[in-house]
Amino acid sequence: MNDVLTPTAEHPSTAKLPLRPHGKVLAVTSGKGGVGKTFVSANLAAALAKRGHKVLVLDADLGLANLDVVLNLYPKITLHDVFTGKAKLEDAILQAPGGFSVLLAGSGMVEYSRLTPEVRDEFLRIISSLVPHYDVVLLDTGAGISDVVLFAVSLASEVLMVATPEPTSLTDAYATIKVLVGQQQRQTVRVIVNQAARPGSGLAITNQLQQVLDRFVVTDHPIRLVHMGDIPVDPEVRQAIMRRQLLMQATPGCPAGAAISQLARKLEESVIPKPA
Amino acid sequence: MRLPFGPCAHIQRQVFKPPLALLTPSSQIDLQALQLDDARALLKHDAKDSQQEAGESPTGYLQRVIDGLCEISLKDPLTGLGNRRHLRSTLERAIETVARSGESVLLLLVDIDHFKAINDTHGHLAGDQVLQAIANCLADCVRPMDTVVRYGGEEFAVILPHCRPLFGRAVAERIRQTVASLSIPVAAQTNVQVTISTGGAYAPEWVRSTADLWIERADQQLYRAKTSGRNQVCLDQPQELSVSAEEKGLLFAHIATDEATMIRNLSGDAPPDSQGNATDRVNA
Ligand SMILES: Nc1ncnc2c1ncn2[C@@H]1O[C@H](COP(=O)(O)OP(=O)(O)OP(=O)(O)O)[C@@H](O)[C@H]1O
Ligand SMILES: [Mg+2]
Numbered sequence: 047m048n049d050v051l052t053p054t055a056e057h058p059s060t061a062k063l064p065l066r067p068h069g070k071v072l073a074v075t076s077g078k079g080g081v082g083k084t085f086v087s088a089n090l091a092a093a094l095a096k097r098g099h100k101v102l103v104l105d106a107d108l109g110l111a112n113l114d115v116v117l118n119l120y121p122k123i124t125l126h127d128v129f130t131g132k133a134k135l136e137d138a139i140l141q142a143p144g145g146f147s148v149l150l151a152g153s154g155m156v157e158y159s160r161l162t163p164e165v166r167d168e169f170l171r172i173i174s175s176l177v178p179h180y181d182v183v184l185l186d187t188g189a190g191i192s193d194v195v196l197f198a199v200s201l202a203s204e205v206l207m208v209a210t211p212e213p214t215s216l217t218d219a220y221a222t223i224k225v226l227v228g229q230q231q232r233q234t235v236r237v238i239v240n241q242a243a244r245p246g247s248g249l250a251i252t253n254q255l256q257q258v259l260d261r262f263v264v265t266d267h268p269i270r271l272v273h274m275g276d277i278p279v280d281p282e283v284r285q286a287i288m289r290r291q292l293l294m295q296a297t298p299g300c301p302a303g304a305a306i307s308q309l310a311r312k313l314e315e316s317v318i319p320k321p322a
Numbered sequence: 323m324r325l326p327f328g329p330c331a332h333i334q335r336q337v338f339k340p341p342l343a344l345l346t347p348s349s350q351i352d353l354q355a356l357q358l359d360d361a362r363a364l365l366k367h368d369a370k371d372s373q374q375e376a377g378e379s380p381t382g383y384l385q386r387v388i389d390g391l392c393e394i395s396l397k398d399p400l401t402g403l404g405n406r407r408h409l410r411s412t413l414e415r416a417i418e419t420v421a422r423s424g425e426s427v428l429l430l431l432v433d434i435d436h437f438k439a440i441n442d443t444h445g446h447l448a449g450d451q452v453l454q455a456i457a458n459c460l461a462d463c464v465r466p467m468d469t470v471v472r473y474g475g476e477e478f479a480v481i482l483p484h485c486r487p488l489f490g491r492a493v494a495e496r497i498r499q500t501v502a503s504l505s506i507p508v509a510a511q512t513n514v515q516v517t518i519s520t521g522g523a524y525a526p527e528w529v530r531s532t533a534d535l536w537i538e539r540a541d542q543q544l545y546r547a548k549t550s551g552r553n554q555v556c557l558d559q560p561q562e563l564s565v566s567a568e569e570k571g572l573l574f575a576h577i578a579t580d581e582a583t584m585i586r587n588l589s590g591d592a593p594p595d596s597q598g599n600a601t602d603r604v605n606a
Contacts, residue, residue, distance in 0.1 A: 257572065
């Protein structure tokens with residue numbers, strides 16, 4: 047198993063991290079917006095924390111993730127202050143209700159949504175100094191395939207692609223995977239089907255995506271999709287958000303909660319070493 | 323003539339961030355102390371009511387003055403269309419939307435062919451009349467959600483949100499033909515006909531680009547339209563990131579299966595094994 051942050055392509059928006067960190071960086075991404083990246087990031091972090099992992103979630107959507115709303119945290123010091131040199135990185139890290147750490151972006155971060163060399167360097171510096179301190183760093187990326195999203199994904203050793211069964215979400219997930227193959231020479235993308243229509247439909251969707259990729263994306267390093275699990279549509283998800291609680295705290299046993307626990311287990315089997 | 327853009331409250335809220343001190347409720351506004359004369363004159367020149375109305379609160383009045391000034395600052399006085407500044411803020415907003423949603427937004431740059439000749443032959447007043455006629459025509463050719471601005475001398479820009487690549491050329495062609503069919507009166511018994519050249523570019527899907535780069539791409543196409551004989555439309559090819567119809571057809575195959583499953587379930591048949599030979603790859 048490759049323990050290095052994936053060294054990526056020659057594309058200008060990707061980079062190599064200098065160190066060999068012990069933690070895993072996982073990017074949660076989707077192509078289409080609003081499919082549940084933030085919901086998955088926050089609750090997966092809680093599920094992994096419950097299993098004994100030291101987890102940090104970073105708002106790589108630069109303030110648009112609404113992680114603060116989901117976690118009901120409104121900190122004074124954010125990533126924005128770290129970017130502008132007003133605060134130290136460690137002062138911006140918060141303890142989230144689910145037993146994990148979180149680095150929120152702060153509303154001012156939208157200014158940094160263009161990937162200038164300074165933003166890249168700062169991002170790189172922040173992530174490389176975080177990684178040695180955690181078992182898992184989850185990057186909750188923004189919607190779309192903007193250069194910031196691609197850059198954030200390029201820093202991750204694993205990509206978790208969240209898709210829903212809707213045609214628009216599938217098309218965008220597919221388009222994103224194509225870019226990741228072409229630009230970052232990704233060989234594995236892990237698929238999570240959220241709001242699955244019925245149990246098992248996600249596997250069929252993943253296989254479908256794989257077939258289309260095999261047929262239309264010609265590379266010398268074929269892409270392999272790994273179906274990580276399905277999360278059903280569950281009214282408890284909205285309920286938890288309305289109550290400003292994390293699903294994994296409010297109703298961990300509900301169908302969506304159980305699916306996320308299952309997802310954490312699968313990640314442990316395949317990607318993240320079991321906690322010591 | 324149709325107003326090319328609505329009340330500009332949304333823009334104003336984006337542009338102005340008054341210092342907090344100004345917002346404290348304790349400061350009662352003294353209109354006398356404010357030197358509003360220039361603002362009033364500007365509004366009056368634009369045929370807007372510039373005096374405080376009876377019963378209107380100072381804050382309400384001031385807000386109306388601010389709204390009026392905002393609108394003027396984004397407007398081209400000759401044609402009533404938006405101006406360059408309006409174009410920029412519209413493009414920047416579109417870029418944000420595109421980066422998040424992947425929606426297709428088309429920018430068209432429209433330039434009147436041989437405009438100088440009209441000025442030379444019929445005079446500048448005639449030139450102005452042509453500009454106004456084209457402005458009206460462009461505004462009438464597009465949907466209310468689209469934005470038409472006067473970009474420079476005889477150059478206009480049209481921003482079309484939610485414009486699928488298939489439709490972009492059709493819209494641009496329709497505009498070109500409508501303009502070509504116009505007969506514009508510029509003096510008693512004198513009508514002129516003009517043509518336009520159009521260059522267009524889509525906002526790069528998913529990528530946060532800049533307004534300048536986007537305009538530049540459309541401008542290159544306009545140059546192409548001009549140099550290949552005018553009175554024509556040239557569009558930049560949308561990014562190759564697109565997913566072809568063939569790919570989509572295959573991608574959505576599961577939906578047909580799902581529907582079939584649902585129908586069969588509804589009709590009481592045994593549910594089929596829809597996963598068939600699919601294998602779980604997790605432990606691969
Ligand atoms: N499994 C689910 N069941 C029910 N509702 C869900 C489920 N997953 C997500 N949602 C709903 O979808 C909404 C959007 O989710 P979320 O904010 O996590 O999406 P996102 O992909 O992060 O969006 P963005 O692209 O804007 O960052 C949530 O507020 C939630 O109400
Ligand atoms: Mg989000």
